[in-house]
């Protein structure tokens with residue numbers, strides 16, 4: 001394959017562990033998100049609330065030399081610094097990327113709206129400073145508070161002024177947060193469309209826990225179920241009318257695979273017609289068209305999405321490495337990309353779009369137009 005520009009639509013930076021402990025006002029410090037080691041567990045906590053709990057003695061730690069697939073790996077150099085990140089990217093053949101948080105993925109678990117807002121602002125300000133001077137390679141992504149949508153709107157406007165072109169909302173709306181088929185989201189989606197900020201719904205966000213299944217098959221069920229969260233969000237935002245009423249808004253479902261998007265688009269079109277007398281609100285476009293116009297999804301390995309691109313449009317498909325996570329493609333990205341299109345009849349232009357052009361344009365990487 002010709003060497004195309006590679007833009008990863010899925011990467012993570014690890015914030016300093018004391019970021020929120022240090023910067024939250026004294027009255028909120030007890031709710032600061034940070035990680036701790038307790039007994040055999042590596043945990044992300046906010047006060048008494050455990051947001052993520054991973055057992056350490058299963059033969060894998062974030063530091064050892066095996067991927068979760070059991071392949072040879074090496075320690076990523078760029079978890080928390082730009083220099084190492086650029087080295088790994090050069091090694092991996094990745095030219096640019098959008099970067100999501102690690103601790104910041106858990107803000108949607110904060111139940112106090114003011115703590116949530118303050119935490120998002122701290123993350124967004126830190127992120128803005130961290131990537132200053134490197135925004136030609138790294139697209140910054142803000143995190144928005146969602147417990148109060150007026151807080152979301154004010155923070156959206158603030159980060160847009162700082163030049164952010166992407167901002168996170170949860171894949172799952174937690175209990176107590178307005179569901180995505182509610183017109184209360186319209187004002188935020190309208191503003192994002194006008195400001196040119198893409199909403200990013202990253203897998204695993206907004207869940208009470210990402211390891212709800214403890215029995216047989218749990219490991220497969222838990223990560224697979226996160227794909228369903230992305231589907232539910234697209235379904236609610238499309239069928240409920242928020243995307244239709246705000247046609248400039250764009251959403252990107254990240255790390256949930258993408259081949260389901262074709263099935264979802266066709267199923268929504270089918271029922272929109274078949275159950276027409278029950279359908280409300282009426283939409284100005286068919287659901288499948290709304291998906292093609294406004295929805296994108298990132299994948300690491302999901303080649304089926306490339307085969308179903310006649311339904312979704314190629315523009316919807318964004319390849320992402322999920323660096324530095326062990327279920328991602330690091331440190332085997334060149335191999336993955338070399339075989340991504342094997343046996344698929346596809347033009348060089350479409351290949352270039354899927355592995356870089358689509359995401360670079362969607363997230364407005366400087367010079368990508």
Ligand code: MN
Nearest residue numbers: 010011255322
């Ligand atoms: Mn990811």
